[in-house]
Amino acid sequence: MKLAAGVIIVALLLLILEEDISSEFIASGLPFSHMPSSKAQKLRARLNRKCGFPRFSFTAIDFRICRYQCRGIGTDRRTVTLTLDDGTPCGRQSEKCKGGHCVAEA
Numbered sequence: 001m002k003l004a005a006g007v008i009i010v011a012l013l014l015l016i017l018e019e020d021i022s023s024e025f026i027a028s029g030l031p032f033s034h035m036p037s038s039k040a041q042k043l044r045a046r047l048n049r050k051c052g053f054p055r056f057s058f059t060a061i062d063f064r065i066c067r068y069q070c071r072g073i074g075t076d077r078r079t080v081t082l083t084l085d086d087g088t089p090c091g092r093q094s095e096k097c098k099g100g101h102c103v104a105e106a
Contacts, residue, residue, distance in 0.1 A: 025060040025069060034063070034092045043088070056080070063090040066097035 026032075028047075032040040047058035051070035059079070060069040066084040071077065083100045084090070090102035097103075 024064050025062045025067075027060055028058050032061075032063070035089050039089070050082070051080075063097075064102055066090055066100050066102055 028044060031037070032043070035043070044058060047061070047068055047070075051058045054073060055076070056070040056072050058068060059071040061067070061084075063084075066088065067081050068084060069079055069081050071079045084097045086096070086098050088097040089095070090097050091104075093104065095102045095104050
């Protein structure tokens, strides 16, 4: 009975906190709809360098929270989540990353 109650409580907490724990990471190869493809290619190349390619490669990005992920190549399959640089375009209306948040420029 205690186990069932615990499972219900955890399920309710997950529903309540769903917005905070949901991920909107998109795969690195998908279009970045808010920027021209030439800028997206430059950003992909820059993030691959920052990830430490060829040991790690850029695999996913979440512009909403200005984070990107790097995954190890070969036998090292670790995933690391890092913050995009301030000034990185992150939204359709000229928003840019600042301190790990996508904000409108004043």
